[in-house]
Amino acid sequence: MTRVAILISGGGSNMLRLVQAMHDGGFATPVLVASNDLQAAGLAKAAAHGVATAAVDHRSFGRDRAAFEAQLLQPILAAKPDVLCLAGFMRVLTPDFVRQFEGRMLNIHPSLLPKYPGLHTHQRALDAGDAQAGCSVHEVTAELDAGPILGQAVVPVLPGDTAETLAARVLIQEHLLYPQVLRRFVAGDRTPLMLEGSA
Numbered sequence: 001m002t003r004v005a006i007l008i009s010g011g012g013s014n015m016l017r018l019v020q021a022m023h024d025g026g027f028a029t030p031v032l033v034a035s036n037d038l039q040a041a042g043l044a045k046a047a048a049h050g051v052a053t054a055a056v057d058h059r060s061f062g063r064d065r066a067a068f069e070a071q072l073l074q075p076i077l078a079a080k081p082d083v084l085c086l087a088g089f090m091r092v093l094t095p096d097f098v099r100q101f102e103g104r105m106l107n108i109h110p111s112l113l114p115k116y117p118g119l120h121t122h123q124r125a126l127d128a129g130d131a132q133a134g135c136s137v138h139e140v141t142a143e144l145d146a147g148p149i150l151g152q153a154v155v156p157v158l159p160g161d162t163a164e165t166l167a168a169r170v171l172i173q174e175h176l177l178y179p180q181v182l183r184r185f186v187a188g189d190r191t192p193l194m195l196e197g198s199a
Ligand code: GRF
Pocket: 008, 009, 010, 011, 012, 013, 014, 015, 042, 087, 088, 089, 108, 109, 110, 171, 174
């Protein structure tokens, strides 16, 4: 059975959908949920679903990303994952870390990549006057938010939208898209999945 580890930084709503999809669908097994924040609310959600957890506070390593990652890698490698999913994980990973999982590491990003890599994606879409927004699941490569697209979900931008209302609409689609993309990825299907979200 394919073993999946998930990295989170906060609430872990995407992680939770992935864990529930694996438990319900039986297409893979979640072997670890790890975070860079010991207070991440998603850690308790993972534990409540019987998934092992680990946390390493990145702040105690200052600017030494490599030292933080070396610490974080210990529980990850011990869990022997076949696939690594970033889900609301807010740290930029070094190329050395990525290289260890190249070709089997996914991330969900709240924009229609290649538009708006990085942060504040919804505000940037509003500022640009975009008629549509959405989210992307992509393979993680050394370049930030730039790997092959495995799936996207599109939602309309509505009059009066704020970054918050748009984020809420996109998050609904994230929760639908990521589990479906992970299931296909585990089955060896890398054809991009395109979803059309409602208003
Ligand atoms: C989501 O919008 C995700 O796209 C972004 O972080 C937000 C929260 O994710 N990376 P989660 O609820 O912690 O999964």
